[in-house]
Amino acid sequence: MLTLAGEIMGLTAANMRVSAARMCTEGRITRTTRGTYRLQTEALPAYTEVSSWRSRIERMVPWDGTWNAVEHSRVRRSDRAALRAHNNALLLAGVADWTPAVALRPNNLDHGTDGLRATLSRLGAAPECHVYRIDELSTEDGEAVRRLWDSTSRTRHLQEASRALADATRTSNARTVTEDARTSLLLGSAVISTIVRDPLLPEELAPLTPLIELIEQMKEFQDHALTLWLELLEDGQRT
Template sequence: MTSDDTMCNEKSALTGNQLVLDLLATHPNHELSVSSLCQAGAIVGLTEQTVRVALSRLVKERTVTSPTRGYYAWNPTSNSLFLDVENWISKERRSKPWHGSWVGVQDSGVYRRNKKQWRAHERALKIRGFEQLFEGLSVRPDNLIGGVGSLRKDLQSLGLATEAHVFGVCNLSEPDEKAARALWDKEAMLRDYKRLINQVSKQLDRLESLPPETAAAESLIFGRSVIRQIIRDPLLPEELLPGKQRLKLISLMQEYQTVAIKIWLQVLGE
């Protein structure tokens, strides 16, 4: 399969919801007209009806608002994940020095047969970098600003099941401490950083040589995939994984995003 075929397939896989939220998240004012959103949809292979249906659904869910007739804006208060999307560039500021303690989530009492609730619960844990230490207990280092209390509220906003319990964990036995520190495949993470850094560098050079609409479409699809991985990075402390490569990736992706936003604003006449 050629790269053009891959891009075509990725364009068709982009949903109306994803298009609207991505564009509103990256626009300087987080607000766009319905005509601009429909134009953007056409660029990535979505019909006007698809975009309008997505807008109606997102407004109904209060994920997006309509401040004035014919304009739509995102609602950052509806889910803390939106703040992650907006603030991925400053992701490092979420962390604090690690003193060896952990945050635990005990979820053995969560009703697994409610598949929608369970998927949302698991997604919340993954977004915040939790991994399962024992059956019913997932942990992550307690190195995020705000500590356990702030993380508890954050997880609940992301969809953590109400039956789950969030608490601090310390003084693990030596075997359990060793097991906890080994939960993340740190070698694989370093390989991913290197791969993404190379990809962003190549794509950044490529954007300059493409027609504006083609560059806009590619930047949206490629950019969202990289930003998604940055958002889901567990932000491990230096003691577990040095952050140099993560910082390099975020810095390079910030440069890429600046170019991509300029292209989109040019294409949409904003």
């Protein structure tokens, strides 16, 4: 089934076997029996965010106007791999740079500041950073911080993803089953990435409806895609 999935995506059986061996060496998957593997989720920092995209919106709580801050002036810039992991952790946590030393996000997610601290640690943020809450900003700073996120661009990006799903669904009959499966995986992955990278801003900073609608649309799209892929792979096994 694994090599057949690779063939559907344009990869040879040899490609898939080499990739599986490399991922075993990296600790991302573990071989259980011949040709069978298990995902090592602890080696994948973003696994929790990606696997829970369907319920991502449930992490939000009413915003009390406070902010969570990440002070990272001591993060070493010389280790590029670690710095890249740190910056990616901030991005996935919806944290935006305010000054060269401090990044912020609204304190509107479950478990508050402690929750953000745990999330950043799990995502691979540098241990040298410090997370704390800001209860009050000056009027000028408050206005500046609210502009850290481009709400218009974010909404447009979500709507573009929604239109792409709608177009793929509408034109599915014009593709072969294999082409449809390939499209569903490539497009579905891109849309889930869009959902996972959304900063989950409160309504006071950005409209929530486009994200809610995209998640519901993506649920239907993935349900169809999973059925399609399982049928393809099971049929391939039988033949």
